[in-house]
Amino acid sequence: MKIEKMVLLVGVLSGGIVASQAQNAVPTSSATAIGMDDARIVLLGQIDTGNPKSPRLGYPGTGIVVRFKGSSLALFLSCDSEKSALTVVVDHGAPTLQLLQKGEQKIVLASTLNAGRHTVEVYKRTETWQGIVTLRSVELPVDGALLPAAVLPARKLMFIGDSVTCGAGVDNNPTCTESLTHPITDAYHSYGMELGRRLDAQTHLVCYGGRGLDRDYRGLSIVDNVLNAPQFLDLSIASDEVGIRSSWDFRRWTPDGIVISLGTNDFNLQETKPLNEGIWVGDFARFLQTVRSEYPQAAIQVTEGAIVTDPLLRRYIQEAVAYVHDPRIQWVQAEHYPGNGCNPHPDALQHLRMADDLEPMLRRALGW
Numbered sequence: 001m002k003i004e005k006m007v008l009l010v011g012v013l014s015g016g017i018v019a020s021q022a023q024n025a026v027p028t029s030s031a032t033a034i035g036m037d038d039a040r041i042v043l044l045g046q047i048d049t050g051n052p053k054s055p056r057l058g059y060p061g062t063g064i065v066v067r068f069k070g071s072s073l074a075l076f077l078s079c080d081s082e083k084s085a086l087t088v089v090v091d092h093g094a095p096t097l098q099l100l101q102k103g104e105q106k107i108v109l110a111s112t113l114n115a116g117r118h119t120v121e122v123y124k125r126t127e128t129w130q131g132i133v134t135l136r137s138v139e140l141p142v143d144g145a146l147l148p149a150a151v152l153p154a155r156k157l158m159f160i161g162d163s164v165t166c167g168a169g170v171d172n173n174p175t176c177t178e179s180l181t182h183p184i185t186d187a188y189h190s191y192g193m194e195l196g197r198r199l200d201a202q203t204h205l206v207c208y209g210g211r212g213l214d215r216d217y218r219g220l221s222i223v224d225n226v227l228n229a230p231q232f233l234d235l236s237i238a239s240d241e242v243g244i245r246s247s248w249d250f251r252r253w254t255p256d257g258i259v260i261s262l263g264t265n266d267f268n269l270q271e272t273k274p275l276n277e278g279i280w281v282g283d284f285a286r287f288l289q290t291v292r293s294e295y296p297q298a299a300i301q302v303t304e305g306a307i308v309t310d311p312l313l314r315r316y317i318q319e320a321v322a323y324v325h326d327p328r329i330q331w332v333q334a335e336h337y338p339g340n341g342c343n344p345h346p347d348a349l350q351h352l353r354m355a356d357d358l359e360p361m362l363r364r365a366l367g368w
Contacts, residue, residue, distance in 0.1 A: 032144065033076070033137045040146045041066055041138065044123070046204050046253075048236040048246040055135050056246065058128040058237040060166045060187030061205040063087075064135065065152075066109075066120050070144025073120050075107040081131030082180060087188040089121040095188055097125070099181065100133065117147060123193075126185050127166050127209050128238050155201035155368065156254065158298075159192035160229060160291075161261035163209030164305055166190065169345025176342035184343075191346075191354035192259065198359060199368055204253065208238050212265035214283050219269045229262055230287050234294075250294045257366050258291060258298050259358065261305040261334070263313045270310075277316060284320035288329055299365040300329040306337040306346050306354055332361050 034041070037052040045062030049055045057063065063086070066073060079100045086098040090110045098107055109120050124133060140146070159165050167190030171182065178184070187193060187205060196203030210217045211228045220226040225240055232238035237246040262284075266275060291300060302321055304313045314333065321331045335357055337350035346354060362368065 030142055031074070031139045032142055033139050034146060035137055036064075036135045038146065040149045042150050042152065044121075044152075044202070046206055046236050046248050048248075050246055056237055057124045057133040057135065058235075058239075058246075059205055059207065060124050060127050060185065061190070061193055061203060063121065063123040065122075065150040066138055067117065067147040067150050068120075068140055068144055069115065069117055069147060070141050071113045071115055072111040072141055072144070073109045073118070074139040075109055075122065076104070076136040076139065077107060078104045078134045078136065079131050083126060083183070084131030084133055085125040085183045086133070087123045087125045087186070089123075091118055091120075097182070098122075100131070104136075106139070115143075119150060123188050125167075125187055126183055127163070127168070127207075129209065130183075130185065132237060132244070152202050153200045155199060155366075156204075156256050157192070157196055157199065157201045157362075158204045158206060158255035158258045158295075159190075159261070160233065160258065161205075161207045161305065162211055162265055163207070164190075164264070164307060164345060165192055165205060165207040165261055166209055167193075167205075167351070168209050169339055169343050170348050170351055172340055172343045172345065172347050174340065174342075176340070186348070189348050189351060191351040191358065194351060194355040195359060195362065198355065199362065201256070202253075204255065206233060208232055210265055212267075213262045213287060214275070214280055215266055215269075217265040217268040219273055230283075230290065233287075233290070255295060255298050257362050258295065258300045259362075260288075260291070260300065260302045263317060264305045264308045267308050267310060267313050270312075275316075277319075281316050281319045281323065284317065285323040288320060288324045288326075292324070292326060292329065298328070299362075300326075301332045301358065301361055301365065302329065303332045303334045303358075306334055306350070307339075307344050309334055309336040328365075330361075330365065332358065 042065040084100045087095045167187040168185045170186035170189045172184045215221045236248040239245040337346040
């Protein structure tokens with residue numbers, strides 16, 4: 001994605017990202033706090049804005065863009081877990097990792113800058129189930145000032161999927177061990193957000209790890225009070241807990257292109273609890289029709305994803321696409337990217353290859 005037509009400089013691997021820790025703090029008297037409902041702060045992604053003064057970030061890749069004059073910028077927020085993290089990009093430079101604590105905190109997004117004009121982008125790195133982030137305000141030095149809102153690209157892309165679409169495993173280590181100080185999920189370097197930057201497009205990731213079309217990796221569905229893609233499509237906070245979730249009005253943002261990558265988790269129990277072909281294909285066709293009804297002009301690419309490249313899954317998806325009989329909905333065969341051996345999720349380099357695979361298809365379908 002470009003901001004003000006300037007190309008973001010993105011590292012190929014996220015392993016070199018510098019991590020910084022949040023601080024518990026309150027606004028200082030020598031700084032100016034600006035509310036999140038200020039129109040000069042641009043919101044990114046499928047965000048819950050039910051309370052405009054305290055927008056909530058659930059989906060990975062959601063965030064903000066702030067343009068300002070001044071030597072520093074801070075962000076006040078609260079988080080409901082110890083497992084959330086952000087990616088911060090200052091003046092189109094290399095992305096940095098910002099770890100979050102549970103509770104209220106102050107995040108220093110940029111410091112020791114010159115007194116000129118600057119742009120800071122903040123993206124939620126982690127998934128909804130790893131924590132929800134509530135934004136409170138941004139803070140500038142007393143001699144600083146917000147500048148007019150950043151102009152986002154006119155092009156828009158949406159990616160609907162599971163953990164791979166969310167960027168799970170992108171920053172995996174050789175032993176696949178979990179660490180709170182270095183989350184392996186990295187939405188910024190996911191194939192979807194990479195394509196957004198390449199194609200100069202705003203990018204929405206509408207994804208949830210472990211979920212599928214009809215059932216999750218455990219075989220659970222809406223009858224078990226477990227959300228899958230048809231249920232979380234129009235949510236801004238996707239949660240199995242009704243009190244936490246928040247709806248999204250699809251009329252607020254209209255994508256030009258949509259990539260749907262589902263089926264991996266539906267097929268997780270295929271050997272012991274095989275899917276009913278007729279039911280699953282019919283449900284997938286209805287889901288495609290729902291997406292089409294919400295976004296009548298979008299070019300829609302449908303793929304089985306990078307983990308389970310099962311010929312049977314491919315056939316089911318192709319049958320659903322054929323049933324809908326829409327020339328602007330196309331099936332795209334996925335290549336298999338096996339992760340690093342101990343984790344089947346594609347890593348950072350494999351996400352780049354996935355973007356390579358999809359880029360010509362999207363350019364052709366969209367005329368870009």
